[in-house]
Amino acid sequence: xNSRPINVAxxxxxxxxxxxxxxxxxxxxxxxxxxxxxxxxxRSLFRFAVARELFSHLVxxxxxxxxxxxxxxxxxxxxxxxxxxxxxxHSLCDVLIELLRPMPSVAIIPVAxxxxxxxxxxxxxxxxxACAWPILLNTIDGVRNIDRTLIDTxxxxxxxxxxxxxTIALPAAAPYVATGLRISLPIALILVTTSxxxxxxxxxxxxxxxxxxxxxxTEMYAGIVVVALLGYVLNRIFVALxxxxxxxxxxxxxxxxx
Amino acid sequence: xTWNRESKLNGFLVxxxxxxxxxxxxxxxxxxxxxxxxxxxxxxxxxxLLFSGEIPAQMLSSMRRAATGYFLAAIVFIPLGILMGxxxxxxxxxxxxxxxxxxxxxxxxxxxxxxxxxxxxxxxVxxxxxSCAWPILLNTIDGVRNIDRVLLHTxxxxxLSQGKTIASVIVPAASPQVMTGLRISLAITLILxxxxxxxxxxxxxxxxxxxxxxxxxxxxxxxxxxxxxxxxxLLNQLFVLFSSRxxxxxRGMRAAx
Amino acid sequence: xxxxxxxxxxxxxxxxxxxxGGESTLAIEDISFTxxxxxxxxxxGPSGCGKTTLLMCVAGLIAPSAGRVAVKGAEVDGPxxxxxxxxxxxxxxxxxxxxxxxxxxxxxAAKDGRAGDAEAxxxxxxxxxxxxxxxxxxxxxLSGGMQQRVAIARALxxxxxxxxxxxPFGSVDAxxxxxxxxxxxxxWKELRTTILFVTHDIEEAIYLSDRVxxxxxxxxxxVEQVTVRLARPRNQMTTRADADFMKLxxxxxxxxxxxxxx
Numbered sequence: 001x002n003s004r005p006i007n008v009a010x011x012x013x014x015x016x017x018x019x020x021x022x023x024x025x026x027x028x029x030x031x032x033x034x035x036x037x038x039x040x041x042x043r044s045l046f047r048f049a050v051a052r053e054l055f056s057h058l059v060x061x062x063x064x065x066x067x068x069x070x071x072x073x074x075x076x077x078x079x080x081x082x083x084x085x086x087x088x089x090h091s092l093c094d095v096l097i098e099l100l101r102p103m104p105s106v107a108i109i110p111v112a113x114x115x116x117x118x119x120x121x122x123x124x125x126x127x128x129x130a131c132a133w134p135i136l137l138n139t140i141d142g143v144r145n146i147d148r149t150l151i152d153t154x155x156x157x158x159x160x161x162x163x164x165x166x167t168i169a170l171p172a173a174a175p176y177v178a179t180g181l182r183i184s185l186p187i188a189l190i191l192v193t194t195s196x197x198x199x200x201x202x203x204x205x206x207x208x209x210x211x212x213x214x215x216x217x218t219e220m221y222a223g224i225v226v227v228a229l230l231g232y233v234l235n236r237i238f239v240a241l242x243x244x245x246x247x248x249x250x251x252x253x254x255x256x257x258x
Numbered sequence: 259x260t261w262n263r264e265s266k267l268n269g270f271l272v273x274x275x276x277x278x279x280x281x282x283x284x285x286x287x288x289x290x291x292x293x294x295x296x297x298x299x300x301x302x303x304x305x306x307l308l309f310s311g312e313i314p315a316q317m318l319s320s321m322r323r324a325a326t327g328y329f330l331a332a333i334v335f336i337p338l339g340i341l342m343g344x345x346x347x348x349x350x351x352x353x354x355x356x357x358x359x360x361x362x363x364x365x366x367x368x369x370x371x372x373x374x375x376x377x378x379x380x381x382x383v384x385x386x387x388x389s390c391a392w393p394i395l396l397n398t399i400d401g402v403r404n405i406d407r408v409l410l411h412t413x414x415x416x417x418l419s420q421g422k423t424i425a426s427v428i429v430p431a432a433s434p435q436v437m438t439g440l441r442i443s444l445a446i447t448l449i450l451x452x453x454x455x456x457x458x459x460x461x462x463x464x465x466x467x468x469x470x471x472x473x474x475x476x477x478x479x480x481x482x483x484x485x486x487x488x489x490x491x492l493l494n495q496l497f498v499l500f501s502s503r504x505x506x507x508x509r510g511m512r513a514a515x
Numbered sequence: 516x517x518x519x520x521x522x523x524x525x526x527x528x529x530x531x532x533x534x535x536g537g538e539s540t541l542a543i544e545d546i547s548f549t550x551x552x553x554x555x556x557x558x559x560g561p562s563g564c565g566k567t568t569l570l571m572c573v574a575g576l577i578a579p580s581a582g583r584v585a586v587k588g589a590e591v592d593g594p595x596x597x598x599x600x601x602x603x604x605x606x607x608x609x610x611x612x613x614x615x616x617x618x619x620x621x622x623x624a625a626k627d628g629r630a631g632d633a634e635a636x637x638x639x640x641x642x643x644x645x646x647x648x649x650x651x652x653x654x655x656x657l658s659g660g661m662q663q664r665v666a667i668a669r670a671l672x673x674x675x676x677x678x679x680x681x682x683p684f685g686s687v688d689a690x691x692x693x694x695x696x697x698x699x700x701x702x703w704k705e706l707r708t709t710i711l712f713v714t715h716d717i718e719e720a721i722y723l724s725d726r727v728x729x730x731x732x733x734x735x736x737x738v739e740q741v742t743v744r745l746a747r748p749r750n751q752m753t754t755r756a757d758a759d760f761m762k763l764x765x766x767x768x769x770x771x772x773x774x775x776x777x
Contacts, residue, residue, distance in 0.1 A: 009347070010354035017355060034373055088268075095269030096276070102490030104449040107464070107483050109456065110471035114293050114479075186363065190449070194365040197457050198468070205365060209457065212369035220373070224366055231361030408607035411576050415600040416625035416673060426621070430612040507612045511655040 033217065041221040050219060054207065054226055061192055061204040062230065064120060068127025069188045076132040077177060080139025084173070085165065090140065101137075105130030105187070106194055113199065123195040123203075130191045131184035138183070142176025143169060178242050185238055189231055204230070295477045304481035313463070313485050320462040321489075323379050324451045327386025328443065334387075335394040336436060340424065342395070343402025343432070356395070364389035364446065365453050372458050382454045389450045390443035397442070401435025402428060434508045437501045444497055448490055463489070520588055521549035522709050523573070523677055528582035529734075530568050541734035542568040545582070548728050548737055550677070550711055555703055557712045557720035560730030561771060566713045567603075569735075570681045573711065574600040586677060599675040603682040605663045609654040615641060615665050616650040622672030640668040643702060660691035664698070671702065677709045684719070693751050696723060700749060717767050721760060722749055729770050739770045 018038050025032040044050050083090040108129050109122075116122040146169050154164040196205030204227045211220035277297050283289060284296035307313040342349040367385050375381040409431055413423040455464030463486055470479035502509070528546040533539045542565035550556045560566050572579045575594040584591040586598055599622075602608040610618050619637040623630055630636065641650055644664040654662050663683055670678060684692040696719060703710055714720050720727045721743055729739035741763060745754055754760055 007350050007353055009351045013351045014354040014358070091266070091268040092272045093269065095266070095273050099273070099487065102494060103483060103487035104445070104452050104490060106449055106452045106456070107467055107486050110468050110479055111483070114471055114476065189363045190365055190453075193363050194453050194456075197365060197368070197453075208366055209369045212373055217373065220369060224362060224370065227366055228358065228362040231363055232357075235361065406607045408602050408604050409610075411571075411600070412602065412608045414576055414594050415574055415598075416622065417594055417596050418625060427610070430610065433612075507653050507655075510653060511611055 036218045036221065038221075040218045041225065044218045045222040045225065050222060054204075054223060057202060057204045057207045057223075058226060058230065060202045061196065061227070064123045064127060064192045064203065065188050065234075068124045068192065069131055069184065071124070072128045072131035072184065072188070073135055073181060075128070076135035076180070077139050079132075080136045080177075080180075081143055081165075081170075081173075083136075084140040084143025085169070097137075101133065105133065105191060109195055109198055112195075118199040118201065122199070123192060126195050127188050127191045131188045134183040134187065135177070135180040138176050138180025139173065142173030142180075145176070146172045174245070178245070182238060182242065185234060186231065189227075189234070193227065292474065292476060295480070299477050300480045300484070303477040304484050307478065307481050308485070313466070313482070316461060316463045316466045316482075317485065317489055320451050320455065320464065323382035323462075324386055324447045326379075327383040328390055328447050330383070331387045331390035331394055331443065332440060335391050336398050339395045339398025339436075339439075340402055340428065340432070343399040344424070344428070349399070356392075360392050364450055365457075368454050368457050371454075377458050377460070381458065382451065385454050386447050386450050389446050393442040393446060394436075394439040397439025398432065398436050401432030401439075404435065405431045434505055437505060441497055441501070444493060445490075448486075448493065452486070519552065522552040522587055523550035523711065524585040525549070525573060526583050526585075528569065528572055528584065529580050530565070530572060530577070531580040543572075544734040544736050546730075546735070546737055547582075548740070550709060552676075552709055553707055554726065555700075555710045555712065555724045557714060557724040557727045558730055559714055559717055559720040559727055559767065559771070560735055561732055562715050564730050564733050564735040566715075566730060566735075567681055569730075570600065570679050570711070570713050574598065574679050576600065597676040598679065599670045599673045599677075600679040600681065601666055601670045601683050603685050605659070605666045605683075605686070606654070609662060609666055609669075611654055614651050614653055615646060615657070618654070618665055619668045619672050622669040626673045637668075637672060640672050641665075643671075643705070644668045645698060658691070660687045660695060663687060663695065667699070667702070671706060671708070675708060677711065680710065680712045682714050683712075684716075685714070692719070697749075697751065699723065700747075704748070717764055717771065718755065718760075721745075721763050721767070722751075722754060727763075727767065729767055731771075738773075739767065741767060 021035065022037045022039060025035045025037045045054070083093060105126070108126050112122045112126045112129075116125055150168055150172055151164060154168045159167070192203065193205030193208075196203035197209045200206050200210075204223055208220055208223040208227070211217070211223060280294070281297040284291065284294050284299075304313075342352060364385065367388050368381070371381040371384040371388075375384060405428060409427060410423070413427045418426070451462065452464035452467075455462035456468045459465045463482060467479055467482035467486070470476070470482055526547050529544050530542045531539050532542055546569060548556075548558075558566055558569065568577070571577045573584050573591070575584070575591045575598070578592075586595045589595070610621065613621065616634075616637055619640055620633055622640075623633045623636050638650065641647060644667055646661060646664055646668070649657065649661070654665060657665070663686075667683070684695050687695065699710075700723060702708075712720070712723060721741075724743050727741045727743060728737050729741065730736070731738045743763060745757060745759055745763075
């Protein structure tokens, strides 16, 4: 990463808030029941039994996430390129797309339960459905928005249709595709955790809900911390990959202070 | 008359085709009739539920909570975003707190909210408030930070005070991006409403759909999904209508580029 | 001798920029000049010589590293209320969300928010810059030259005593530029504002000004001061063909070329 000074002020504020939390929850047992001291939550994280349980749930959630995301990416990018490139195909599907788009993807969970039961297949399937949308739409957008001039450049150099697609169109559309992939990252996590909560059995979503129901509050917070960490790590990995694959440029804005 | 390869008609024909195929397949009991009732039955249930007022009632109770959470988030996080965008000090101070809270997937907030607010409206409002925070906040910050320096210099050369600069220059200049944040939050609101109702509620459109599935009243379930799609569409159109009043200048500008 | 003090005094102005990595560049060094009330003075220099930095310091938008600027005797520390800067990038400076009228009204309101005749003033200025009929248009609907005219009208609506202009015609095509030059001279004659004009175009500087200061390469200093004694009103064809015009032009060009060769 670039050499940014450590955010002392930010850390101080963060630490101060944690301290405030810690002190107020210890001093008031009533509050402490709902908002246990962070130190307790942390300690429970490291207790072996909890850690082992959390780890297995983490693995479940991560597995469903990865499967759903990757399948969605493969399907949606492919379909998006086809629909973006071939206007006829797009005209066939556009009404259908516009009809299904406004419906929040989570509403598909009950149907999925009916069709696929309450196992991993269902959870992966709804994740694929939900992630596919942003990836699909952004890919279509990216392919359609490719500057005509770029294509004509390829044609004037005598490139065939497939070559143009591969060497010009796809790289030109790449930033849009990347945007779609980036947007669907949190969506995947949302769908996985939601289906885990609705259906139960395993996974971090289920764990957190279950702990809340059993009033094991500290364990619940521990679960929330783990799932937040998961989201954070996944995001960092994605950003690192994205940075290596695309080039961004910044204009004269507040970001580029003199 | 030549057939336009790309006409919108194609899409409608395909849609009709799909619906017809569904109807025939269902009637021929090709698939489990429990899971795939005929399209006609679904549409029938949809209109029946619509006119009996049952679906509108559920949608209203869903929307009531959603609106509260949404607008509260806007009122809190737009000004905060402006502050954070303008003053790097404020941004740095809050950066770590925000970056820690942001990766929490919104559904996971639901159990937390249930802990504090039980199963009532408060739970939903809190969940939506928390989930809308990030798109609104981050897009507002972005919108403010992306304001060109020349614009700020212009405000200064005309001797504008800090307050006046924010009101007459920064807010209008950032408004397209702020609107983007609000639009994204609208979608998230709808999603979270459904989730919170599926996980911990006894009414609302999300609960309605899940309940129908549990009782194997499949046509009701599909009808619920259809109305949810309709609701999403309507909300979007409303939003476009509302934002176009403020952003007509922006659309013209982008079209001209 | 009782002579009124120059309306603008710049003394020993320097500006040093710090770069990431500890290095620093000196953009301008020890620049001094004056402008009398009602004068039209140009600063001309090669691209990248720090003219914008200089103007920003004079406008009070950035703080110099050394030296001082005084407007009507008062030292500049932040944007002075009787001075306004017109930027080169009009498309980034104009308010995209306001119409032409809205932009110019902004200038009026910035000076005096409660002016009762604000709209009348704004319309008059819009007429003065030749944009009558375009009041309800948005900036993006206008050509580059027209947009810059809106920016000028907006600046003049502020009724500044000193108008600073940073290569205002640098981003428009050549023909429009000639129109704008004449338009500006007309405005200057009517409103009697003091104008400090920055450009890289030597001929433009001579055509417009009473006096021209020539700046050297970065870190720039004033290398020459030239008084332009050509007759007013100036004319794009006759003035530019005048023998004295050519002489001045060659002299400044030689001076500037000297600097570039160094």
